[in-house]
Amino acid sequence: MHADVGAKFIHPLQPFLLSLAKSSKPITLKHCNQIHAKLVVSQCTLQLHLINTLLSLYSKGGHFRHAHHMFDQMPHRNVVTWTTLISSHLRFGSLPKAFHMFNLMRGTDERPNEYTFSVLLRACTNPALLDVGLQIHGVMVRSGLERNKFAGSSLVYMYFNAGNDVGDACRAFHELLEKDLITWNLVISGFAKVEDFNVVKRLFSEMWEVHGLKPDHSTFVSLLKCSSSLEEVKQIHGLASKFGIDIDVVVGSALVDLYAKCGDINSCIKIFDSMEEKDNFVWCSIISGCTKNNRGEEAVHFFKDMCRQRVKLDRHVLSSTLKACVEIEDLNTGVQVHGQMIKYGHQNDCFVASVLLTLYASFGELVDAEKLFKRIDDKDIVAWNSMILAYAWLEHGSARCMQLLQELCRTSLQIQSSTLVAVLKSCDNKSDLPAGRQIHSLIVKSSISYHTLAGNALVHMYSECREIVDAYKAFVDIVWKDDGSWSSIIGSYAQNGMESQALELCKEMLANGIALTSYSLPLCISACSQLSAIDVGKQLHIFVIKLGYNHDVYVGSSIIDMYAKCGNVEDSEKAFGEQPEPNEVIYNAVICGYAHHGKAQEAIEVFDKLEKNGLPPNHVTFLAVLSACSHVGYVEDTLYFFTLMVNKYNINPESEHYSCLVDAFGRAGRLEEAYQIVQKDGSESAWRSLLSACKNHNNTKIGEKSAMKMIELNASDHASYILLSNIYNREGKWEEALKWREKMTKIHVKKDPGSSWLI
DNA sequence: TTAGGGTTAG
Numbered sequence: 001m002h003a004d005v006g007a008k009f010i011h012p013l014q015p016f017l018l019s020l021a022k023s024s025k026p027i028t029l030k031h032c033n034q035i036h037a038k039l040v041v042s043q044c045t046l047q048l049h050l051i052n053t054l055l056s057l058y059s060k061g062g063h064f065r066h067a068h069h070m071f072d073q074m075p076h077r078n079v080v081t082w083t084t085l086i087s088s089h090l091r092f093g094s095l096p097k098a099f100h101m102f103n104l105m106r107g108t109d110e111r112p113n114e115y116t117f118s119v120l121l122r123a124c125t126n127p128a129l130l131d132v133g134l135q136i137h138g139v140m141v142r143s144g145l146e147r148n149k150f151a152g153s154s155l156v157y158m159y160f161n162a163g164n165d166v167g168d169a170c171r172a173f174h175e176l177l178e179k180d181l182i183t184w185n186l187v188i189s190g191f192a193k194v195e196d197f198n199v200v201k202r203l204f205s206e207m208w209e210v211h212g213l214k215p216d217h218s219t220f221v222s223l224l225k226c227s228s229s230l231e232e233v234k235q236i237h238g239l240a241s242k243f244g245i246d247i248d249v250v251v252g253s254a255l256v257d258l259y260a261k262c263g264d265i266n267s268c269i270k271i272f273d274s275m276e277e278k279d280n281f282v283w284c285s286i287i288s289g290c291t292k293n294n295r296g297e298e299a300v301h302f303f304k305d306m307c308r309q310r311v312k313l314d315r316h317v318l319s320s321t322l323k324a325c326v327e328i329e330d331l332n333t334g335v336q337v338h339g340q341m342i343k344y345g346h347q348n349d350c351f352v353a354s355v356l357l358t359l360y361a362s363f364g365e366l367v368d369a370e371k372l373f374k375r376i377d378d379k380d381i382v383a384w385n386s387m388i389l390a391y392a393w394l395e396h397g398s399a400r401c402m403q404l405l406q407e408l409c410r411t412s413l414q415i416q417s418s419t420l421v422a423v424l425k426s427c428d429n430k431s432d433l434p435a436g437r438q439i440h441s442l443i444v445k446s447s448i449s450y451h452t453l454a455g456n457a458l459v460h461m462y463s464e465c466r467e468i469v470d471a472y473k474a475f476v477d478i479v480w481k482d483d484g485s486w487s488s489i490i491g492s493y494a495q496n497g498m499e500s501q502a503l504e505l506c507k508e509m510l511a512n513g514i515a516l517t518s519y520s521l522p523l524c525i526s527a528c529s530q531l532s533a534i535d536v537g538k539q540l541h542i543f544v545i546k547l548g549y550n551h552d553v554y555v556g557s558s559i560i561d562m563y564a565k566c567g568n569v570e571d572s573e574k575a576f577g578e579q580p581e582p583n584e585v586i587y588n589a590v591i592c593g594y595a596h597h598g599k600a601q602e603a604i605e606v607f608d609k610l611e612k613n614g615l616p617p618n619h620v621t622f623l624a625v626l627s628a629c630s631h632v633g634y635v636e637d638t639l640y641f642f643t644l645m646v647n648k649y650n651i652n653p654e655s656e657h658y659s660c661l662v663d664a665f666g667r668a669g670r671l672e673e674a675y676q677i678v679q680k681d682g683s684e685s686a687w688r689s690l691l692s693a694c695k696n697h698n699n700t701k702i703g704e705k706s707a708m709k710m711i712e713l714n715a716s717d718h719a720s721y722i723l724l725s726n727i728y729n730r731e732g733k734w735e736e737a738l739k740w741r742e743k744m745t746k747i748h749v750k751k752d753p754g755s756s757w758l759i
Numbered sequence: 760t761t762a763g764g765g766t767t768a769g
Contacts, residue, residue, distance in 0.1 A: 087761070219765085221764090284767040355769045357769095
């Protein structure tokens with residue numbers, strides 16, 4: 001005779017202990033020890049129900065070793081003691097120890113009850129543990145607890161999550177002797193996970209209308225989980241309001257998330273604002289919801305609100321905010337978030353650090369990105385992908401990408417197709433072709449070559465490496481060609497001098513039922529520009545209007561450029577005038593057009609307009625306006641814009657900018673000044689401009705220097721030899737002239753035959 | 760006294 005001698009007697013500590021056990025707050029070790037001491041002092045250590053409660057307090061507070069130690073010291077144990085400790089092992093993540101305990105228990109007189117089975121089955125919720133779950137099911141049948149409400153509903157849960165057939169879960173559900181709300185919710189959630197909206201709706205009606213069980217927040221969350229359209233979300237939202245559950249923090253959070261996924265950001269914000277209680281989930285949902293709907297600024301705004309309200313930030317909120325910073329290119333807020341990461345101890349968290357790494361890398365802060373990557377605690381495949389992508393953005397980053405890929409192969413992580421796609425992005429130069437081919441073979445080996453994304457990346461890589469035949473082969477291999485696949489191959493042809501073939505592919509794409517998009521349209525339109533194919537260009541322009549892409553800046557700028565290059569300045573101007581919100585790319589296109597047509601005055605006027613609209617001109621804008629001015633011999637204007645670029649806009653002049661300046665001075669015959677400028681830059685193109693000016697102004701002295709320099713920089717360029725020999729010819733220095741012509745033949749440099757053609 | 764369902768991030 002032993003245990004629970006005072007079981008019927010209610011000890012003064014019991015209500016207190018129970019209230020602690022029911023509380024959701026974890027209890028400190030000190031507090032647990034104090035209670036333990038009180039039980040010892042009041043000689044209650046033989047009252048098993050009190051000791052069991054204390055055991056569960058130790059376990060729930062995370063004081064696992066103390067719980068285990070206490071268990072070892074206990075002279076008497078009942079089924080509750082064993083179940084509590086098994087649950088404690090599972091809470092701590094040790095499945096083998098939990099099952100070991102279960103086996104030890106079966107060696108005693110204590111029989112497992114419905115709670116014991118429930119705890120064990122809850123641990124078997126992944127397919128790898130289905131066998132274990134089946135064994136427990138067998139033991140349960142022998143215990144006669146299979147149809148028990150608790151044990152049986154855990155069986156339903158196990159089959160939904162670990163099983164491969166919802167039929168097993170349904171059978172377990174129908175066998176149950178008693179079904180409560182939680183049991184119904186389990187089966188509804190099970191079908192919601194497999195996105196069977198019709199079954200979910202039928203179960204919902206049966207539960208409420210036939211069995212009279214009132215749905216709760218959990219039921220609605222499952223209903224929301226499998227709704228896919230805005231209409232369905234609105235329906236469920238209405239139903240939840242009827243039951244008065246729409247204000248629940250969990251349902252509200254799910255609603256915010258789903259409205260965002262359906263693109264109805266206004267409803268999201270409305271629900272968010274109406275919620276009295278806001279937890280981290282809902283803050284995270286609103287922040288990521290805004291980001292998903294291209295409202296990154298608002299996402300950042302919500303984050304700052306959250307900080308002002310001194311809400312504790314978790315890893316979900318931090319990573320969502322950082323994602324918004326990446327989208328809107330907001331480094332300042334990103335740095336603030338970094339501060340908060342350190343404050344809350346999340347600086348080495350994989351989810352958070354991976355996005356911060358991407359943000360730093362996108363601003364070229366590679367050292368910071370690398371530091372973050374090195375410190376990430378348990379790097380997962382996404383963290384590796386982020387770092388590979390960071391290297392891929394670098395110029396000549398392929399070697400580092402390949403090195404990282406090798407390191408990754410040495411880990412136990414499974415490489416994803418996105419990993420290889422990231423490495424392929426770094427192969428953007430002819431010299432990267434061997435690396436690109438290596439990745440191609442890896443893609444074939446890992447049988448993802450038929451994946452659309454991997455195939456598109458291969459086409460793009462071969463195109464960047466100027467291997468058009470291989471690009472086309474990779475394109476042919478893609479089983480499901482999407483808009484991206486077609487755009488990649490059209491771009492590949494258009495950018496490698498095969499514009500008419502690009503337009504043929506465009507026709508083929510349309511015949512295959514793939515519509516023109518904002519990606520493929522600019523490529524096709526610019527192919528027309530190169531070919532001066534104004535008729536096709538006009539047809540594409542009609543498509544643009546029909547499909548509603550006329551306000552897209554990429555499409556718009558390609559149209560402006562196409563008309564200008566085809567010689568139709570009026571239509572180019574008209575297309576410009578139709579842009580509601582022109583950005584700098586649109587302005588650049590029109591300025592370039594004027595430059596092509598020698599309309600310097602108009603180019604300058606558009607430049608002024610751009611500045612007045614508060615848009616920052618970039619290096620392309622300056623190249624356009626400088627070339628417009630230099631072509632017509634506006635020396636002072638060219639100099640003015642060059643100075644403006646350097647002094648006001650802090651743009652470092654590139655060789656092309658210097659060449660324009662040299663060209664302007666050269667055309668005006670101010671060759672000494674031009675010569676001074678060329679020496680500042682020293683590029684081939686600047687010397688070329690100077691040489692051609694010398695030829696036009698018969699300047700032998702500087703011309704000779706320029707040609708020599710040109711030959712030194714590029715010995716295989718025929719132009720310098722010819723220009724030099726022409727200069728000597730004009731001077732009457734025939735022998736010199738002949739010498740340079742002979743030199744040219746010797747090193748197999750031949751003058752390109754001139755060519756011109758029109759469609 | 761032990762147990763079961765739900766929402767968020769890269």
